[in-house]
Amino acid sequence: MRIAVLKERAPGETRVALTPETAKKFAALGATVAVEEGAGLKASIPDEAYKEAGAEVVTGPKAVEGADIVLGVQAPDVMTLAGAKPGAWVAATFDPFRNSDLIEAYAKGGFEALSMEFMPRITRAQSMDxxxxxxNLAGYKAVISSAxxxxxxxxxxxxxxxxVQAAKCFVMGVGVAGLQAIATAKRLGAQVSATDVRSATKEQIMSLGAKPVFVESVEGIEGEGSGGYATEMSEEYQKAQAELVSSHIAKQDIVITxxxxPGxxxxRLISDAQIATMKPGSVIFDLAVAHGxxxxxxxxxxxxxxxxxxxxxFSNTSAHLAADASALFARNLYNFLSAFWDQEAKRPVLDEEIxxxxxxxQGGKVVNERLAG
Known part of the structure; x- marks a missing residue:
C-alpha cells in the first residue's frame, strides 16, 4: 500500500494533506508514504521532517508513481496523477457542486474520487470531518483579522x-465557524451577539456568553437542516430577519457573516443600505465571500x-493558518483511512454508509447520488 502526497498547486493554497505526525502513523499501519519535495514548506514543514518520520521525499509529481492512495487538500488535476495505479483513491476536497468537469475527468481517468466535504455529519465521522x-480555524481567523x-x-x-468602550461584535450564522467566532470575540473582550435561522442555536449562543438575536414573530427552523446546515427560509421569514438585522447592525462595530x-x-445577508447605517470605521468579515x-x-x-x-x-481563510490547518486536515485524513484499515488486505476498506x-x-462513472442529474 503506497500513499502519496503532492505539493498543492491551487493559487493561495498553503496547506498540506500530510504531516510528519500522520506520515509516521501511516507507516505504523504498514503503508509506504511518498511526499513531493517541498510539499510542506508553506506550512512550516521541511522535507527533512518527513524523512525523519519515515516518508520518502520525491522530486515533482513522480511522488504518485505506483500510488494506491493520493491525499490532497484540494483535489489535484488529473494530469498530475499520471503513474498512480489504476483505480487509485484520491482523498481530498473537490468542491463537487462547482467542479463537475474535474469530477468527470476523474471518472474518465479511472480514479476513485473521495470527497472529504461529503463526509456525513454523524458521530463516528466527527474526527474525519x-x-x-x-x-473552526476560519471562525477564529475572521475575528482576529477583523480586530x-x-x-x-x-x-x-x-x-x-x-x-475605552468594548467593541460590539455581531455573528450571523451559528455553525462551527460562527461558534468559534463568538468564542474568540468573547475571549478578546467584545460584547457579542449572534443570530441564526435555526432556533435550536439560541442555547449554544447563550452558553458562550453571547446575546441571541432572533426573529420571534415568524417561525424559523426548529433544528438542524440537512447535514447540519441551515436551509433556505420563507420570504416572510427573510423579510422579518432583514428588518431585525437592520436595526441591530447599525449599532455594531464588527460583523462576521x-x-x-451546500450546492x-x-x-445575501447584508445589503448596501444596511452597510450605510453602520458607523464609519466598522468592519464586516464575509466568510462566504468565495461562494458569492x-x-x-x-x-x-x-x-x-x-x-x-x-x-x-479571504478566498481561503483557513489557509491563512497553514500550520494548524494542515495538522488538523492531515489528522482528519488519517482518522478516515485508519478507521477502515483492514490488516489482512493491508489497505482501507470503506463501509457502505461512509x-x-x-x-x-468509481469504475469510470460518477456515482454519487448528490451529483445526480
Missing part, C-alpha cells in the same frame, strides 16, 4: 485618561470600503 476542523482592521481595542479598558448553503450561492458572499459588494482577498465601513474576506457518502467516482 475536514469542513468542521477548517471552519486587526478595526483600529480600536476589543475589550473595555479603564485608564486614568478615561474608559458565515452563512452557506447554492451563499445567501453574504455581503453586497464583498470581494475575495480585497478590502472594500463602502460608506466608511471596511468589508473583508463510502457511499464520500465516493464521487
Amino acid at each position: 475536514v469542513l468542521s476542523s477548517q471552519s 486587526n482592521e478595526y483600529g480600536r481595542a476589543f475589550p473595555m479598558m479603564m485608564t486614568a485618561a478615561g474608559t 458565515t452563512a452557506l448553503i 447554492r450561492p451563499a445567501p 458572499g453574504n455581503v453586497e459588494g464583498s470581494k475575495p482577498d480585497e478590502t472594500v470600503v463602502k460608506h466608511g465601513v471596511k468589508i473583508i474576506g 463510502g457511499n457518502a464520500v465516493r464521487l467516482t
Whole structure:
C-alpha cells in the first residue's frame, strides 16, 4: 500500500494533506508514504521532517508513481496523477457542486474520487470531518483579522485618561465557524451577539456568553437542516430577519457573516443600505465571500470600503493558518483511512454508509447520488 502526497498547486493554497505526525502513523499501519519535495514548506514543514518520520521525499509529481492512495487538500488535476495505479483513491476536497468537469475527468481517468466535504455529519465521522476542523480555524481567523482592521481595542479598558468602550461584535450564522467566532470575540473582550435561522442555536449562543438575536414573530427552523446546515427560509421569514438585522447592525462595530448553503450561492445577508447605517470605521468579515458572499459588494482577498465601513474576506481563510490547518486536515485524513484499515488486505476498506457518502467516482462513472442529474 503506497500513499502519496503532492505539493498543492491551487493559487493561495498553503496547506498540506500530510504531516510528519500522520506520515509516521501511516507507516505504523504498514503503508509506504511518498511526499513531493517541498510539499510542506508553506506550512512550516521541511522535507527533512518527513524523512525523519519515515516518508520518502520525491522530486515533482513522480511522488504518485505506483500510488494506491493520493491525499490532497484540494483535489489535484488529473494530469498530475499520471503513474498512480489504476483505480487509485484520491482523498481530498473537490468542491463537487462547482467542479463537475474535474469530477468527470476523474471518472474518465479511472480514479476513485473521495470527497472529504461529503463526509456525513454523524458521530463516528466527527474526527474525519475536514469542513468542521477548517471552519473552526476560519471562525477564529475572521475575528482576529477583523480586530486587526478595526483600529480600536476589543475589550473595555479603564485608564486614568478615561474608559475605552468594548467593541460590539455581531455573528450571523451559528455553525462551527460562527461558534468559534463568538468564542474568540468573547475571549478578546467584545460584547457579542449572534443570530441564526435555526432556533435550536439560541442555547449554544447563550452558553458562550453571547446575546441571541432572533426573529420571534415568524417561525424559523426548529433544528438542524440537512447535514447540519441551515436551509433556505420563507420570504416572510427573510423579510422579518432583514428588518431585525437592520436595526441591530447599525449599532455594531464588527460583523462576521458565515452563512452557506451546500450546492447554492451563499445567501445575501447584508445589503448596501444596511452597510450605510453602520458607523464609519466598522468592519464586516464575509466568510462566504468565495461562494458569492453574504455581503453586497464583498470581494475575495480585497478590502472594500463602502460608506466608511471596511468589508473583508479571504478566498481561503483557513489557509491563512497553514500550520494548524494542515495538522488538523492531515489528522482528519488519517482518522478516515485508519478507521477502515483492514490488516489482512493491508489497505482501507470503506463501509457502505461512509463510502457511499464520500465516493464521487468509481469504475469510470460518477456515482454519487448528490451529483445526480
